[in-house]
Amino acid sequence: MFNSVFTILLLGCIVAICWVLGHRIKQLPLRRIPGPRSISLLTGNYKQLFHVAAGPFHEKITKTYGRVIRLTGFLGDTQLMISDPMALAFMLVKEQDAFEEPLWFTESNRHIFGSSLLATMGSHHRKQRKLLNPAFSGKNLCSITPLFQSLTRQVECILYAKVSSGPQEVDILDLLGRLALEAIAQAGLGYTFGSLSGEENQFGLAIKEYLPTMSKLSMWRTVFPLVSWAGPSRLLRLVAAALPWQNLHDLIRVTDTMHRSARKVYEEKKSLLLKGDEATVCQTGEGKDIISILLKANMSASEDARLPDEEIIAQMGTLVFAGTDTTSSATARLLHVLALHPEEQERLRQELITAWASGDQDELSYDVLVGLPYLDAICRETMRLYPPATLLNRVCRQDISVPLSQPITTSQGPLSSIFIPKSTGIILHISAINCDRSIWGADAQEWKPDRWLAPLPESVKEAHIPGIYSNTLTFNGGGRACIGFKFAQLEMKVVLALLIKSFRFSISNKEEVFWRFGVISTPSVKGSHRVKPELPLIVERLRTDNI
Numbered sequence: 001m002f003n004s005v006f007t008i009l010l011l012g013c014i015v016a017i018c019w020v021l022g023h024r025i026k027q028l029p030l031r032r033i034p035g036p037r038s039i040s041l042l043t044g045n046y047k048q049l050f051h052v053a054a055g056p057f058h059e060k061i062t063k064t065y066g067r068v069i070r071l072t073g074f075l076g077d078t079q080l081m082i083s084d085p086m087a088l089a090f091m092l093v094k095e096q097d098a099f100e101e102p103l104w105f106t107e108s109n110r111h112i113f114g115s116s117l118l119a120t121m122g123s124h125h126r127k128q129r130k131l132l133n134p135a136f137s138g139k140n141l142c143s144i145t146p147l148f149q150s151l152t153r154q155v156e157c158i159l160y161a162k163v164s165s166g167p168q169e170v171d172i173l174d175l176l177g178r179l180a181l182e183a184i185a186q187a188g189l190g191y192t193f194g195s196l197s198g199e200e201n202q203f204g205l206a207i208k209e210y211l212p213t214m215s216k217l218s219m220w221r222t223v224f225p226l227v228s229w230a231g232p233s234r235l236l237r238l239v240a241a242a243l244p245w246q247n248l249h250d251l252i253r254v255t256d257t258m259h260r261s262a263r264k265v266y267e268e269k270k271s272l273l274l275k276g277d278e279a280t281v282c283q284t285g286e287g288k289d290i291i292s293i294l295l296k297a298n299m300s301a302s303e304d305a306r307l308p309d310e311e312i313i314a315q316m317g318t319l320v321f322a323g324t325d326t327t328s329s330a331t332a333r334l335l336h337v338l339a340l341h342p343e344e345q346e347r348l349r350q351e352l353i354t355a356w357a358s359g360d361q362d363e364l365s366y367d368v369l370v371g372l373p374y375l376d377a378i379c380r381e382t383m384r385l386y387p388p389a390t391l392l393n394r395v396c397r398q399d400i401s402v403p404l405s406q407p408i409t410t411s412q413g414p415l416s417s418i419f420i421p422k423s424t425g426i427i428l429h430i431s432a433i434n435c436d437r438s439i440w441g442a443d444a445q446e447w448k449p450d451r452w453l454a455p456l457p458e459s460v461k462e463a464h465i466p467g468i469y470s471n472t473l474t475f476n477g478g479g480r481a482c483i484g485f486k487f488a489q490l491e492m493k494v495v496l497a498l499l500i501k502s503f504r505f506s507i508s509n510k511e512e513v514f515w516r517f518g519v520i521s522t523p524s525v526k527g528s529h530r531v532k533p534e535l536p537l538i539v540e541r542l543r544t545d546n547i
């Protein structure tokens with residue numbers, strides 16, 4: 001028995017070593033592409049690339065090597081970092097199936113959330129998108145605008161209480177995080193996590209615990225594809241539960257709670273719908289939440305287009321996960337940038353005060369909100385210069401030549417397309433294309449909302465950037481683009497429309513804010529050893545209640 005296990009392991013190692021060697025040989029032509037020197041035999045450039053203070057390194061290599069950069073990954077693996085617009089359009093739109101999410105990403109998401117958008121590929125992924133897309137339409141978002149406003153009013157009340165006796169330093173990220181979580185709970189699932197009322201339920205607590213728990217195991221995500229081949233999920237769970245590994249047990253507990261709670265919410269909705277009781281389908285949101293819309297669409301879809309219940313339940317955790325930290329990072333960045341630019345903050349306030357004065361006292365309609373030019377310019381400029389996710393991963397799934405909009409100089413002369421061998425890792429460099437000087441102009445790296453109030457330079461149109469939002473890649477492009485980008489934009493606009501009208505935000509003199517690089521950028525205080533992200537801003541109440 002021992003001998004045969006040993007032989008299988010040995011054979012497995014030999015196959016793996018042969019595969020790695022073969023792959024390295026196929027990758028040899030990529031070595032002529034310029035890039036920084038590897039600093040470690042084991043981890044290549046990873047430590048420089050994924051360090052919390054990696055922003056300046058990303059800028060430096062972009063400035064030095066341009067739009068296609070050769071990098072070194074684990075054990076000498078060659079990877080490419082790309083911000084060339086034509087190459088990105090080719091990878092994200094034209095040949096999307098040849099450039100998919102890495103297997104570690106989809107497989108770990110499948111074990112954690114189930115077969116949702118973050119875990120499926122190709123035609124399976126397209127089928128899910130087809131059913132989900134209509135739930136995120138402008139019409140549906142229009143009807144959840146009052147909900148966003150009522151949630152932001154709760155944040156307003158919390159802030160009023162904190163600063164009633166004068167300007168105070170407040171960790172605004174904490175409030176924005178709770179708001180983003182509750183917004184996706186109520187508008188996304190038609191449920192409440194109790195995040196703003198301080199009465200968090202099990203589901204809300206599990207969602208909050210998920211990321212810190214997962215981050216303790218993040219380096220193990222890469223082994224998920226191997227684990228998946230080892231046996232069915234149930235068996236793997238039993239084995240995992242028997243291992244003496246507390247972090248893994250915590251992850252299982254958290255994901256089980258998320259699943260149980262999502263299933264309960266789903267089943268209640270479904271049974272009400274089957275009874276024809278649409279009015280009480282949701283605890284909140286009056287049946288306009290994304291999952292209720294999806295559930296109704298699924299029930300009336302043809303057999304081929306319909307998704308199994310399990311796949312709808314899997315979307316619930318996924319939407320909460322994908323829509324919370326991204327949006328709270330974005331709204332926090334908006335308030336931080338406005339605190340750094342008091343004149344622009346005041347100009348925005350004047351636009352908002354006029355809008356509030358000319359309409360209904362209690363609410364701004366969806367049309368008014370999306371039509372405010374300076375508010376829109378501020379959102380676009382902030383999302384261009386400071387995308388919450390600055391890098392995205394892809395893996396090339398076949399040998400393929402990728403065209404470039406400008407030839408690159410290599411050790412063997414210029415190249416106007418690059419041949420990428422199968423299984424090569426690609427890093428899509430969002431911030432580099434969003435701030436490319438030859439596209440956006442010499443002031444590309446400055447925050448200038450006014451650029452959106454005049455026609456954009458011809459170079460922006462000519463670049464044909466494949467992003468779904470504002471000629472940027474902030475929400476990505478192609479078939480895996482962010483499904484919630486309109487949801488996020490609306491939430492950001494509602495938050496600014498209410499908070500900037502009622503409060504002045506300024507920079508704390510005591511603490512300097514530093515944005516950490518990560519899957520999602522997060523603010524923290526320079527020199528602080530606190531692990532939890534935070535954004536301390538001075539908040540002052542303004543007397544604009546009579547508008």
Ligand code: HEM
Pocket residue numbers: 101117118129184188318319322323324326327330387388389392393473474475476479480481482483484485487488
């Ligand atoms: C400012 C806020 C947001 C930003 C910057 C953002 C950004 C992104 C990006 C860059 C992707 C592509 C990921 C990749 O290709 O690997 C993505 C995907 C996704 N986003 Fe967002 N997102 C935001 C808010 C939201 C919200 C509010 C929701 C849900 C309501 C959401 C749901 C999703 C989902 C489900 C995907 C996966 C789509 C797919 O694979 O088909 N996001 N997002």
